[in-house]
Amino acid sequence: MCGLGSMASGAAGSAAGPGDAARAPDQALFPPGFSVSEIKNKQRRHFMFVRWKQQQRKDKLANKKKRKKEREALGDKAPPKPVPKTIENQRVYDETTVDPNDEEVAFDESTDEFAPYFNRQTVPKILITTSDRPRGRTVRFCEQLSTIIPNSHVYYRRGLALKRIIPQCISRDFTDLIVINEDRKIPNGLVLSHLPDGPTAHFRMSSVRLRKEIKRKGKAPTEHQPEVILNNFTTRLGHSIGRMFASLFPHDPQFIGRQVATFHNQRDYIFFRFHRYIFRSEKKVGIQELGPRFTLKLRSLQKGTFDSKFGEYEWIHKHREMDTSRRKFHL
Amino acid sequence: MASSARWNHVWVGSETGILKGVNLRRRQATNYVAASALRRDEGVCAMCWGDPSESEILVGCLDRSVKLFSTEKGKFTESRQCLGGEGSFCGLAVHDSSIITCVESGLLKVWRDAENVETQVGAGVCCMRQNPAQPQCVGTGGKENALKVWDLHQPEEPIFRAKNVRNDWLNLQVPVWERDLQFLPGSEKIVTCTGHHQVRLYDPSSPQRRPVLEATYGEYPLTALSLTPAADSVVVGSSHGDMAVIDLRQGRLVKCLKGFAGSVRSVQCHPTLPLVASCGLDRFLRVHNIEDKRLVHKVYLKSRLNCLLLTSRERWEDEEPEPAAPQADVKEEEDELWDGMETVATKTVLKRNMDPHVRETQLGKRPKKQKRTSAGP
CATH class of the missing domain: 3.40.50.10480 (Brix domain)
Structure with missing residues (x-):
């Protein structure tokens, strides 16, 4: 039982998919392309997924912090913030758009x-x-x-x-x-x-x-x-x-x-x-x-x-x- | 100098009274009426070719004037008032260099120099078309006005008068509403589409005056039709923005053409190529390929479009020969050396260099022409 459990944890830890950042590199034994969803034990899968999700969030926040720090360091010279992509500003051009001078x-x-x-x-x-x-x-x-x-x-x-x-x-x-x-x-x-x-x-x-x-x-x-x-x-x-x-x-x-x-x-x-x-x-x-x-x-x-x-x-x-x-x- | 108007593929008449020429290869639409001279009561309601070589277009307006547009010169050359009857034009044709007009109240008139021939074809006319094989024959039809074929040499009585279909299962009269018709080449048959979403085929040569074939398409009024190049099927357009190809041998729906947003007002097929052009209230001109149903061209023309004419030119790609380099240069070259080869070579080089410039100058000249046309009538 115990051995199986450790194997499963090793498998998920080495996964090249979502779980790769969460684990230490010395356990990397499984082929690339392995993802958490391939784990067959439901409890284990859920546990691994939660951990992966937490890691994702952590990375995201760290990235955000880093970017903010860089911006502060640059001060006024910081590049303008990128405009978020929305459906409206990615709108397909409509040729019937009215030109007021027409x-x-x-x-x-x-x-x-x-x-x-x-x-x-x-x-x-x-x-x-x-x-x-x-x-x-x-x-x-x-x-x-x-x-x-x-x-x-x-x-x-x-x-x-x-x-x-x-x-x-x-x-x-x-x-x-x-x-x-x-x-x-x-x-x-x-x-x-x-x-x-x-x-x-x-x-x-x-x-x-x-x-x-x-x-x-x-x-x-x-x-x-x-x-x-x-x-x-x-x-x-x-x-x-x-x-x-x-x-x-x-x-x-x-x-x-x-x-x-x-x-x-x-x-x-x-x-x-x-x-x-x-x-x-x-x-x-x-x-x-x-x-x-x-x-x-x-x-x-x-x-x-x-x-x-x-x-x-x-x-x-x-x-x-x-x-x-x-x-x-x-x- | 020949105008570039001759090379337009499609001519479109709009509700605001503008005649538009569309060159599909260059993706260019040109207005042949100056924007300052626009009047809504000059809205185009009928169009036809003035001669078989397609160098002239007759444009029937809402105010009952018929204008002659010369595609060679790229401007309106003549205009005449065709009064009489009531309502707008529902058909326009040319026979023996005289104009045939038909208005909604049912007055069919041939405008000859000496005397005009007038015929009453019955009220509520929706369409009048000429038989391309026998130009003296025209067909008319409309609301509660069944299909009639008239010989303009004996305008007293129609040579064919269609009979309404049998009463329905409640023994009630079936309403008649012919919206468009066309003569089949090579036979006397006539195909019509109705406001009650039927496509009917009449055969005047047979003893039966009722339609020999009836097919229905959709549930909305059919507004326009056109025969395909092979003349064995017909393209119909509806007021709901549906277009379909219907087989005339079995009366079956063959295929639907997609991409419309509003009512189709006019459909025309190319006589040889598998192309069909259509325009309508959604302000777009669309050219479909009938065989693979692909939308080949889609052009926004800014006004509601009433009618269109498609060129019957075989070679679609025929293009205006780029105006040669300015003649003065050529003469100088000729003076310098008489070697034909070399002049050709230099000319081609010049052409390529000149290409964008030439187009610019043409574009620049266009407003002048338009002014002249507006001053003409």
Whole structure:
């Protein structure tokens, strides 16, 4: 028994794999490429693995300390710290990234469906509705959304078809239609349709937090028109989506309200947050969240108003074809 | 001096009214409309070759003007208004040096110098195409407007009028929505694709007026089609960004072409090479190889693209002969010595040296041309 045990310990100790640094060199008897996972005794294997793990950590900390010392020794002449690799900064180049000096794209954007809003010819008027028979959370979410978006009206769906709602909205001068879909009381989809002639975007919605569920929230938002922040919408598709969100809110925010609605795009997920800010001093700014918060992911952008069967799609997320690289983003 | 426009492989018309020439070998796209002269109501909705040698392109715009673009000169040379009827162009063709236009309200018109021939082909037209074998024949089809073939010499009655398929199992009428059609070479057959995701083959020579073959693909409207070089299968594109090759003998799906993000608006196959070009709302021009399904080229063209024309040139690699070294130099050389061999040698050397420079000068010249074109119409 004892002999076997010592052999096993020798085997693991000499392993060229993870365990090689942990052992003294005089026990090196086993071939290179031997790893802890080859030990058949479970107890022994676990023991060796824990030891290997500890050693790894020790080495790492020692290395870190060493590097820090070197940096201190060099003082000002130390080389700049390497930038950590993230998926975002390793992003695959997207050729549709909008160049602000591009005349053609500028023309395309200045004459698209949102041009009347950006030329201040229309005032946003938004209708918010849900799927049929909404349940508690969805209803409350709609109510809270309507407090954020000025000049928005929540209507009960009454089992009406969207294709029948849209002409009525157009005749009543609504500029946008928001439909919240739910699944088992959880809001999970958002259709945003610009009126009168499109486009229509379909988002998947997740992580909905109502005002009640947010910790350290501020007092209820005021009636002031909020400011809008759109972050990281860089590609041509991203621009279209960003313009769509921008056209939900009226021009000329009332800065006295100190409220901001943020649409932050990160890795194709759009995070919505609603904050109130305050300048405490010249340097310090305080923010408090007012809620609700939710996350959107674009599924499709359709030309024209809602027509899922015969409509023409400008962009559809085909996950089998498009999600081949983790570093490729579309917005 | 011949313009480099002649050597473009694909011509694309965009929704913003831009005609773009794409040289795939050089990976270069050129706008032939100045950025300052853009108007959205001049959006291109139909295009066709003006002559068999492909030196002219007819461009039908949203404001009902038809412009003539000369690929030799690289600019628009003529423009005429083709009014009448309602809606935008859904087809454009040339016959006996006169333009044939068809608009959405169903007015088919041949613009002759003396008198125009007008025909009402029925409302809701989606497509009009010419029979390449018999240029006096055109086919039309649309929403609740079954396929009809017209002989422009006898425009009173169609020479073939398709019949709708039998009622369905509930004894309800099957809706008709022809989105695109094409004539098969070597026979009288016509292939159409519909907004209800069917591909249908009609045979006017047989007594049956109903389709002789029907195949379905996917579940979204098919928007464009094109026959493959062998003419035994057809490439169809859908509004959901799917493209597939469908066999016309058995009506079977042969293969799917991948890589699309949005609706396909126009598809065209090369008449001999196994290449298919497609463009659509996702603002990309894509060229696939039909045989191995590979995406050969993908070009971002910045606007939504409505229609395209693919050159039928056999030798894809044919390239603009690099403009020879400035002529003055050649003359001097000729004066100096008459030895042909040596001048050739020096020329080639010059060419290589000049190469990047020449391209630069061309690029520099382009805006001037564009200005001229914008001033023309």
